[in-house]
C-alpha cells in the first residue's frame with residue numbers, strides 16, 4: 481500500500497507528520513494548509529492511503545473538502561486527524577477530531593499500537609509547540625519524560641523552525657529525522673537557528689513593550705517587525721488586556737495580516753470572524769489563538785468593533801477587562 485501524508489508546516493504539523501511517517505515508512509509527505517487542501521487532495525489519486533494531519537477546515541472550503549474525501553473514501557483508506565474547531569457539526573467516518581487535543585497527540589493516539597512507545601516525546605514536542613501541553617493525553621504522556629529535557633528539545637524545535645518559515649525542504653528533513661525520534665538539538669542546525677530566533681524574539685518583545693497600544697479590552701501592535709503570533713502574545717501581556725493583537729501590513733495586497741491571542745477568560749474566535757467579515761476581511765481559529773486578514777483602510781474600524789464585541793462577551797460573563805488576570 482502506498483501512502484500520502486498531508487500535514488501542516490508548523491511544529492504540531494511537523495510532529496504529526498513525523499508520527500504518521502514513522503508508521504508508514506515509505507509514505508510521501510507534503511505540506512498543506514486549509515486553503516490549498518482541495519488542490520493537494522488531488523495528489524492522493526496515485527496513492528492507496530491518505531493521512532491528513534493538523535489542517536483546519538476552512539469555513540468556505542469545508543463542503544468541497546468533505547465531498548472530495550467522501551468520493552475517494554470508497555477506493556482508499558483515509559484518516560483525517562484534526563483539532564481545530566469544525567464548521568457546522570461536520571462529521572465523517574474518516575474524521576478523527578477532538579478540540580481538546582492537538583494534531584500530534586491525536587496522531588500518536590490513533591497510531592499508538594503501531595508506534596514505538598518512545599515516540600510519545602515527539603507527540604509532546606507538538607503539543608508544547610501548539611500550547612496544548614495541558615490537554616488530557618499530554619498530562620499523561622509528560623510523566624514518561626524528564627520535563628526539563630523534554631521542554632528544552634520542544635523549544636529547540638519550535639524556535640528553530642521559526643527561522644525557516646517557508647523552507648519546506650528543510651522542514652521535510654526535520655520531519656524525517658523526527659520520524660526516527662532523533663533529538664531536535666541533533667537535527668541539522670536547529671540549535672543554532674533556535675538561538676537566532678530567540679535573539680530576534682527578544683528584540684521584538686522589547687519593541688512590543690515600548691509600542692503597545694491599549695483599548696478597553698484589547699491591546700495591539702502594528703508592524704512590530706517580527707514573528708506576528710509572538711507579538712500578539714507580548715501585546716496581550718504588556719498591554720495587560722485579555723486580548724492581544726499584532727497587525728502586520730502586507731504591501732502587495734494592501735491588507736493587514738493579524739494574529740490574535742487571548743486569555744482563557746474569553747473565547748474570541750467567533751467574535752474575531754464576525755468582526756473581520758464585517759469590515760471586508762476574514763478571521764478565525766481557536767478560542768484563544770487565531771488570525772486573519774483585514775483590508776488596510778478598515779483596520780482601525782475593525783479594532784474598535786472587535787474591542788466592543790470582546791467587552792460585551794466579558795460583560796456577559798460578569799467580568800471586565802480590569803478583573804481579568806493576565807500573564
Ligand SMILES: [Mn+2]
Pocket residue numbers: 492493534563582583610
Ligand atoms: Mn495544531
